Amino acid sequence: MATNGLPITGKRCITYGTFDLFHEGHQKLLQRARELGSHLIVAITSDSFDAARGKLNVRQPLMERIEGVQNSGLADQIIIEEYQGQKVHDISKYKIDIFAIGSDWTGSFDYLANHCEVVYLERTAGVSSTQLRGELRLGIVGCGRIAQRFVQEAKFVSGVRVEAVYSRLLSSATEFASRSGILHIFESIEELLDTVDAVYIASPHLTHVPHVTAALMSGKHVLCEKPLCFTRQEAETLYKLASEQGVVLLEAIKTAFLPGFRQMVAVAQSGDIGKICSISATCTMLRSPTGREYDAEQAGGSITELASYPLLAIVKLLGHGAIDSVSSKSIRHSETGIDILSRIDILTDGAMATGTVALGAKAEGDLVIAGTKGYIYVPAPWWIMTSFQLRFEDATKYRNFSTLMEGDGLRYELAEFIKMISEGRSESSDLTTKESCAIAWCIERVRSECQTIGVQ
The missing domain is CATH 3.40.50.720 (NAD(P)-binding Rossmann-like Domain)
Structure with missing residues (x-):
């Protein structure tokens, strides 16, 4: 059974973590874990396991992180966590009585209660940024x-x-x-x-x-x-x-910072599909009419909620300064007046693009980038891109691309944000200031000049 835990003697305890840039918070967590029993095993994640599970911005290699834990003098034994599901095997292998982890993971490891006691340890309050080195x-x-x-x-x-x-x-x-x-x-x-x-x-x-x-x-x-x-x-x-x-x-x-989207943009700009002629991006998510998204006074609607995604792809692939005209048409909700489905049409010199967004209708959320030699197809939901296909007239030349993405993508935007701060960069190549401003301009034009073609 999961518990807050009290000191127990004669027990074997195990805890897990990355322990990057070992700091006072880590020290106190290990002290609390150490007090739970007479033998403490500390499992430290390997570099490859961190990468595979989407643990981003780990600054120290494994050996340095091991050294940090060793220097604490609190671990009786240090092991390496190398794969998903290892915790269950470790509990059995090392005859563990207590699994301990920080309280910010409360509930996440209750499933281990079938194998040993699960204890969530309160993390250190009031630790300053100078004490938490680099955090x-x-x-x-x-x-x-x-x-x-x-x-x-x-x-x-x-x-x-x-x-x-x-x-x-x-x-x-x-x-x-x-x-x-x-x-x-x-x-x-x-x-x-x-x-x-x-x-x-x-x-x-x-x-x-x-x-x-x-x-x-x-x-x-x-x-x-x-x-x-x-x-x-x-x-x-x-x-x-x-x-x-x-x-x-x-x-x-978030899409701008995903490994898959980055790779797709690079492939699209490589010339493999020739000159880009058109882009078609669809993003639909059904939302309740009673929610904030349907409240006109809170700027609800399909355009404000979702247009950033197709506009990102369009601006990124066609260029932030290339857009000549923007127009849109919408179907509106009969009671709230917000747009439940909108189509955005964009023209540039030699290319066209369409973005379809909806809160009150559902469609295939794919992305198609047409070129003079071939095209790129990204299956739904393309805005959390993990794979895409390069397609040509000759189907034998199709090429498949796939990338790892963990979680729902938010960690990647945060990782880039932290890197920008630590590296002293004012701009990200994934989403430049000019690209962000171009997206805002498109939203401005669409909201002010949208044509209503129906009510549902």
């Missing part, structure tokens, strides 16, 4: 679905620690923090900004600009959910402010 203190603004997923994904990115949360509803922030193991809860964004080094903004769309502005003015790095804003002028103003403040601002369109 960035990150605050969360907003407590919605994506913020909940983000906190779980952040566990797989080294160099960052989620420390605090702010929501305009204190009750929501309190519940979110309790569920996510977050230490600090704030009733104002100003209080949160005084505590952290950077923020992830996942608040409602219309609050993005004021929240990003406040964070940048406080000298904090910002990772903001898409859409960053709804006009090009707003986007340019925010990026200029970030530059003046000497901090990172990155729009969190």
Whole structure:
């Protein structure tokens, strides 16, 4: 049975971790695990296992991480975790009585209770960023679905620690923090900004600009959910402010940072399919009419919720400065007036593109990039791309590509954000400032000039 645990003598205990840049938090966790029994085994993840499970930004090689644990003097034995499912085998092999892990994983390893006692150890509170060597203190603004997923994904990115949360509803922030193991809860964004080094903004769309502005003015790095804003002028103003403040601002369109999308863009630009003539990208997700996505006063609708994905592919492949015209047509919800399905048409010099987005209709969410020599086909859901196919007139020349992607993709945008900060970069090649501003301009044009062709 899983438990909070009390000191037990004569027991064999095991714990697992990456233990990158061994710090005080690791030390205290091992001390607590050591107190549970008379023999402590520490399993450290191998470099290959970290890569395979999507653990990103691990800074030290395995031998250095082993040395850090050895120097703590708390491990009776050190073993290497090399594959998924090894924990069950280790428990049997080493005759383990207690499996111990940090409380930020509460519930994740309850399945091991069939093999031994499972103990979730409270992590160290109040450890500063100087004590946590190289770790960035990150605050969360907003407590919605994506913020909940983000906190779980952040566990797989080294160099960052989620420390605090702010929501305009204190009750929501309190519940979110309790569920996510977050230490600090704030009733104002100003209080949160005084505590952290950077923020992830996942608040409602219309609050993005004021929240990003406040964070940048406080000298904090910002990772903001898409859409960053709804006009090009707003986007340019925010990026200029970030530059003046000497901090990172990155729009969190997760697809841009996925290994599969990066590879697909490289293949498309290699010339293998010739000159790109057209792009067709579809992204549909059914949402309840009672949710925020259907609330016009909160900027709900298919365009605001989903257009960033097809626009990313179009801008990335055709160029941020190549777009000549943007138009759109929508079918709207009879009660709320929001667009439940929209088609965006874009023309450039010598190419055309179509993006279809929907909250109230379902279609095949694929991506097709047509060229003068062949085309690229990405199956649904293309925005979490793990594979694609290069196709030609001669079917015997088809080529398949696949890449590893763990989780739902949020860890990759966070990893790039952390790398930008640690490397002193103000821009990401995965999503440049100009590309982000071009996407904002397209959304601006679509929202202001959209033609309604029906009501459902």
